Amino acid sequence: MSWETVIGLEVHAQLSTNTKLFSSASTQFGSEPNTQVDLVDLGLPGVLPVVNKDAFKKAIRFGLAIKADINQESTFDRKNYFYPDLPKGYQITQMTKPIVEGGLIDIDVDGDKKTINITRAHLEEDAGKSIHDAYPDKSVIDLNRAGTPLLEIVSEPEISSAKEAVAYMKALHQLVIFLDVCDGDMSQGSLRCDANVSIRKVGDSELGTRTEIKNINSFKFIEKAINFEIKRQIKVLESGEKVTQETRLYDSGKDETRPMRSKEFANDYRYFPDPDLLPVVISNDEMEEIRSTFPELPADKSKRYISEFQIDKSEAEIISSSRELSNFFEVAVESTNDPKLAANLLVGEIGSLLNKDNIKIDESKLSSNNFNILLQRISDGTISKKIAKTILAEIWETGRNADEIINDQGLVQIQDETLLEEVIIKVIESNSKQVEDYKNGKDKLFGFFVGQVMKETQGKANPQAVNDLLKKALNS
Amino acid sequence: MDNKTIETISYLARLQLGDDKKEKITKDLENIINFVDELQNIDTDDIAPLANPLEKIAPKREDSVTSKSRKEAFLLNSPESDQNYFIVPKVVE
């Protein structure tokens, strides 16, 4: 029998605000336990929530990016349940009127494009952390995370494989980072997802019974957890049994999902409007302000780079996917007349340096100004592209001015034809065997001669001049 | 209001009624629910619910950190803690 999978994802993105959704405590990750807890976060008697303006800005920015409807009036509700890391005994969330409704995310699975519709994205507060392994018979509670703003992004059940789920998650990951709404650090739990998985016979119109896999926090685990769950459900159904609707946890050690033992999932959450909070209204002026600072999205940027600067599609896509890299590129093209070269270096040489150090370009020692000097020196023939790599390596370490490096290390390109001719003669004389082979039709050896000339000149020879002169000399 | 309902809502509220009071409180609850059932008879078509008498909008706070750690004071007030954490019996997930 053939089965098809239906998956809906609920992704929780921690918004990168300075403070919590309802209190002025810091949201910084990794602080000492219980040091970022305000009176409000501890849920002391008599304390009251006040909403964070920037959490709304970020949520709206996300909404605009996915072409969703923004509810300029949204409200908060209470979701009631008991858990030790939920200090008030309820979570404040947006049940009835979320800030963002609708929208879509484009995904790409091995070249196949698909659009996933978004149901809604709402603001809510994160819970604290329960730690179960600090004592043998006790659990301990750290409330630093309690109250951190979350944007819960709910997809329609339109994802049909683990691979698509990963692609969807990757697209969201890239987008929230680009928009500066979330730092995207999955290992710290900044972005995590719950997957609702069900299967049905191909052709069935009704959805099968679903299970919810909670809190998956890596791309790899999303794929593994969902695949495990699909197989498990098929097995259950093929043996004639029924899938139980339940909440499951993914155990990465055993690579399996298992039902949660706590009764939390069986709760009746008794949602009702939070009487401590009035409706939050985003004025037209506020909307305008958010729109006016809305960044150009990667896809649009990429298209523009290709048409405006004639750079390669693959380079355009890489540069536009990173806010920092595209900013850097856009500063560079203001003063260089060779955008293609700029793109080429950014993706190639600089890209690998960034990867090696795992940093963003604005965290490196390469300034825009210095990059432009470097581009200028390549364009005007002072240095070759090859030498540029050497210079970049030096700048990477020291941040020194490119011109200074060129002068100090005598890296100026050799353009002088007489000088180059001397070197070429020397190379031809000492490689008579290869010259003979070349003349007998082994064209590929041309590169060998270029290499030898470069070696002799420590790479400083102008490649175009070397090409021309070598051809002349070899063909004479 | 049957026993099952009382048990469900007591569990949701994490409350236990002593055997001596269970009957009386169940009866009270029944009476109160009957009393408020009067609301079922009113015509509320086209009436928007009123969640708060102030039909105003929520103020928004600037996103700047102003609160300091009160860890020691908080932990001191708690029924069980060590120098870093609030402590509860072991939770099995």
Place this chain on the structure above:
Amino acid sequence: MNIRFKTLSELKKLLETKEISSCELVSETFKNIASSKTNSFITLDEERSLIKARAFDEGKIKGDLAGIPIAQKDLFCTKNLRTTCGSRILENFIPPYDATVVENLNAAGSICVGKTNMDEFAMGSSNETSYYGTVKNPWDFERVPGGSSGGSAAAVSEGLICAATGTDTGGSIRQPAALCGITGIKPTYGRASRWGMIAFASSLDQAGTFARNAEDCALLLNHICSHDTKDSTSISDEQENYLENIDDDLKGKKIGIVKEFDISNLNKEVQDSFEESKKIFEALGVNFVEVSLPNIKLSVPTYYVVAPAECSSNLSRFDGVKYGYRAKNINNLEELYIKSRSEGFGDEVKRRILIGTYVLSAGFYDAYYKKAQQSRRMIKNDFMEAFKDVDIIMSPSSPSSAFKIGSKTEDPIEMYLEDLFTISANLAGVPAMSIPHGFAYGLPIGLQLMGNYLEESKILNFAHQYQKNSDWHIKSPNLEEIS
């Protein structure tokens, strides 16, 4: 000097003319409290009060209320001073912060001598649900002082203190003020900050005060009310000086009498007092107009859906994890929750949490909570319509005078009907007050004055004019006779 029964304004004058020192005032206050048999206080703060009094006497403390001892209802969080909310679950709770109302009154220089007794979590109309014992009515020790702010009302009525704060969710200031023969006011919802006020029902709770007359209430309200950025439901409109118009002429003004409040079946003395009070206003040139609040009969059922629903959620934080009472001998988390809460809360609190849990649970939300919110709007609309025609609305504060301790504890609904006249003001969010206006069965009764949104000044003006032309507010219990 005998300071008992002196008004706030009188004490202020005595301090100004240095006829008495603040130290003397505070010491005398503690002496009176020590000899009191009404159980009005849960926690006292003698040492710090005396330090503050000394500082005032040395000229170090200034302010509108400087050097005056007052009391705080034990529902307001007071920094480093135990705050129990009348419950066992907070028996040892010491807040690390002050409620905004407390902060405001401290800033005005007043001295908080202690925390007054109350119904547990403000749920009650008789003060009998307090874990710390019932408060006795100073007019008759066998009777209740009303509730939930029973300790504050009794303390002022007995002359232990000239002013005390209260909170009012469904009548918790006005009904005890009436039953204890003093003046009490609840301003517009949102006019006083709820920050640090332990929540019972967030959309109904409002802070207010008790004093011996309307003028003192106005002075206190000037400090109790404030716009507070820590409370999202705090009103930011400019605040009036409540003393400014308190002496305005009432000639030509209109009082509404609610058609639907049938007082003909109330005690004859209650009816007579009501008629007498009308005459006092008529003599001041006031006209009476009948107004209709057609949905007012829904207010008690509406309240007993909304308030329990909100309380069931508000009281979830008392779980024995972060602060407050934790049961002994627990084996797992579920037991920790269930035992701590079951041992920590009293029966009335449990009843209301269960009702609230029920009306919010799946399948019942629309039938109860949503319906109640709709009827709440209908009630609010009725008030707005009525205030188009009149300046204020007048009614009795409670159906009768103080009842015997224990006489209504068996039937919760009978107890709930104590708040028949007061609850609608909370549902609509309008300001309301109670002033003494006579006696029934030899015990004081109150007259309720309700105003339109933010028109605290108007009801205070009416109350003050009434008190200038009557002496009910000057009467005090004969303590020697009953003790």
